[in-house]
Amino acid sequence: TPQEILAELKKVRYPGFTRDIVSFGIIKDVEVAQTGVTVIVTATPNTKPETLTQISADIERTVGAMAGVPAIKVEIEQAAPPRGGSAMPSRRTIPGVEHVIAVASGKGGVGKSTVAVNLALAMAALGMRVGLMDADVYGPSVAMMVGAGRQVRVTSQRRIVPLERFGLRYISMALFVGDDTAVIWRGPMVTKLESEFLFNVEWGNLDYLILDLPPGTGDAQLTITQRVVLDGGVIVTTPQEIALLDVKRGVAMFQQVEVPVLGVIENMSYYLCGKCGHRHEIFAHGGGARFASALNVPFLGEIPIVRQIRDGGDTANPIVVAEPGHPVSATFKTIAAAIITRLAQSTVDQQA
Secondary structure, X not given: OHHHHHHHHOOOEOXXXXXXXXXXXXEXXXXXXXXXXXXXXXXXXXXXXXXXXXXXXXXXXXXXXXXXXXXXXXXXXXXXXXXOOOOOOOOEOOOOEEEEEEEEOXXXXXXXXXXXXXXXXXXXXXXXXXXXXXXXXXXXXXXXXXXXXXXXXXXXXXXXXXXXXXXXXXXXXXXXXXXXXXXXXXXXXXXXXXXXXXXXXXXXXXXXXXXEOOOOOOHHHHHHHHHEOOOEEEEEEOOOHHXXXXXXXXXXXXXXXXXXXXXXXXXXXXXXXXXXXXEEOEOEOOHHHHHHHHOOOOEEEEEEXXXXXXXXXXXOOOHHXXXXXXXXXXXXXXXXXXXXXXXXXXXXXXXX
């Protein structure tokens, strides 16, 4: 029956995401006849041919393996754009914000938020006007790392005023709930809050807004990439193979939604012994650079394990501002400068 076919299709992931193709809304119809099954897929003008090829192959493999299916056919139909509009949700810009950069990771535990905070502060140290949005609703950590309290104000127009510390404007779910409060929300509530943080916060004039995405490649990430114009994405990973497998997913996610991948940052690359100076490669080494090369995206740099990074996160005094002369702070500034230069060149190329 069509219902049984749809149940199987829910096992097929949309390329680059953890979300299935049924919940993505691209399955227009399933026709079951004695001669076989026809699955009709709706494609938007923005869908890449290679994506459609993979979806078709995955559907044929999944449905073809079902008992009682003599043949499977996949038909692709182009969606008609709504009158006066685009077939895809329109991506909006944020007034006053020049560039929006998403910092992502394919999995949790790689230090993505620590990197996002210090990267934002490194840009500020280079003279940029920077904002930081904590998009991880279930596990917000930016507020603790920056530490500006919970004095969130709302304007008379019911717009949220971000907090500011170290010259960095930021907003986080943690500012609205207690430290011990679990956020138990369904997807629609999360995506609505993310839209509020993007478009109903008084960001003011910013050169860069850094988005600290939640780990993974699910609904929350998809919502952001579809609703706001992103200038680029940065992938954070650790060197070991299990983490690097998820780098592919992160890169694929950005590529599927046509967001340029600005590069890969390898966090926890190595540990330097404070007594003997020996370099311990606890999680192996060089995987980030190797994968970046294989995926043809820039490798932005290595961040080692040092006590000052952990201390900075725990005491709301990140290493870039606490110890600006530290080699790790210099590395963050070098990475920030590389991103700034790349986006500046991209802007020049677009205007040429």
